[in-house]
Amino acid sequence: MSIEHVAIWVHDLERMRSFYETYFGATANSRYMNTQKKFASYFLSFPHGGPRLEIMQMPGIREAPKDGPSQWMGYAHVACSVGSETAVDTLTNQLRTDGYTIVDGPRRTGDGYYESVVLDPEQNRIEVTI
Structure with missing residues (x-):
């Protein structure tokens, strides 16, 4: 078994894509868009292989409590x-x-x-x- 990808919900899909491309050498696939669900995503691959990172955006996703350096249960x-x-x-x-x-x-x-x-x-x- 291996981890194929990990996914995170984001507010600003393009900003997050650019961040991972700029600082971690990620390469994004073509933007996927499901117009019916208003869902969009990119899969980001990294230079030395391993799991991909999927960044996803869709209206209605509830905000997780985030406080900068604070930590929360879950990933x-x-x-x-x-x-x-x-x-x-x-x-x-x-x-x-x-x-x-x-x-x-x-x-x-x-x-x-x-x-x-x-x-x-x-x-x-x-x-x-x-």
């Missing part, structure tokens, strides 16, 4: 491997410079990961790791 984060400690540092610094919230790190965790935790444009947590 906690998506972890993106960037290949090295230097790459973690570089991407984290670029995201900070570009105005994104850095929740933690870069740092070495108690279980040996080297990571930072950043918030995407819609306050979803992303672990940037080796």
Whole structure:
């Protein structure tokens, strides 16, 4: 068994697509649109394979409680491997410079990961790791 994709609801589909393309090297498929349901989505693939990320938008989806660095029950984060400690540092610094919230790190965790935790444009947590 393997995870094929993970999906998240978003407010601004194009902004989120651009964020993942710009900072994580994602490639989006053609925008899918179901006009009857007013549903739109992209599947984002990443340079080194692995599961895809589906970003989805549709009216009427209830807002989850999000408070920046606060955490809630359910899915906690998506972890993106960037290949090295230097790459973690570089991407984290670029995201900070570009105005994104850095929740933690870069740092070495108690279980040996080297990571930072950043918030995407819609306050979803992303672990940037080796």
